[in-house]
């Protein structure tokens with residue numbers, strides 16, 4: 334299938350509309366599919382216009398995973414790829430942007446973590462490279478970074494974990510909002526997408542809102558579009574794609590896993606907070622519990638200070654995502670994955686994933702007649 338066609342349109346083309354040989358029921362089916370495709374195009378027009386691509390499906394930035402190969406594959410297939418800056422420094426980020434542009438002439442974005450010590454330099458790098466969309470993740474973005482993005486002419490995308498924060502972000506300059514439910518892979522908030530969508534989609538119409546977390550099928554994305562979402566963001570399904578540079582063991586773990594295997598990290602003692610991260614349960618997650626128990630015991634015995642104890646807990650996962658994604662250590666590494674992992678049945682090329690999602694949306698619309 335040509336990658337520059339919307340998959341639904343391609344399937345209509347493949348149905349051979351306009352050729353004398355097709356039978357009447359085929360023509361009727363093709364007509365329905367064509368009308369359904371037009372309906373979908375209208376439903377997510379706000380998202381596609383905002384992103385500047387054919388499909389309002391963003392590849393959620395994933396540290397170590399969302400680099401040039403995956404990002405360019407998503408954008409080349411009509412979606413919107415997003416580079417995960419993660420812990421990269423400004424020079425590394427500049428090189429990654431240039432390399433991605435060498436692999437795709439389509440729009441893509443860059444995701445920056447707000448607590449990165451060089452945040453302002455990273456924003457400058459994006460602006461100098463004329464990146465059109467900057468995603469600021471990991472908390473409320475600082476005013477200086479927001480102003481720099483806006484003054485530099487890029488569009489600002491921010492995450493909102495509640496309606497009141499979404500409104501505040503829009504007032505301070507966010508051009509679009511992502512609402513990410515607790516079903517998602519990686520760092521998560523406490524509220525499911527199901528609830529966030531009901532709270533935020535009907536109430537926030539000023540800017541496009543993209544939904545994320547636990548999405549694996551087109552019908553679900555369609556339902557959120559019909560509630561007012563402008564588009565969707567998926568991570569887990571793309572992490573297991575053929576173009577993802579994740580280690581084959583990492584992808585195999587995704588194919589094997591069920592939704593119930595992707596659980597949030599557990600905090601043992603409220604005095605020592607643990608930021609919830611959803612990933613596949615493994616020996617590492619069990620060791621993390623034992624470590625917390627041991628640290629709490631030593632703190633209570635007066636052997637370590639509270640700060641030292643907290644630091645020990647925080648350091649447990651340092652480098653663990655890289656170990657899982659790049660080295661394939663799925664036993665002690667951090668195998669971040671959303672509950673959508675249950676819908677990863679095979680390692681598929683990105684254009685096939687997008688074609689499947691759009692095909693499911695179009696089929697659901699066409700089935701209504």
Ligand SMILES: Cc1cc2nc3c(=O)[nH]c(=O)nc-3n(C[C@H](O)[C@H](O)[C@H](O)COP(=O)(O)O)c2cc1C
Nearest residue numbers: 393394395396470517518519546547568569669671
């Ligand atoms: C392996 C992995 C790493 C991630 N890293 C980041 C990150 O660095 N920054 C970020 O904003 N979100 C990160 N996320 C969240 C994704 O961008 C996306 O919002 C999420 O995966 C959507 O939920 P889904 O996995 O159910 O599709 C990560 C997710 C995964 C699975």
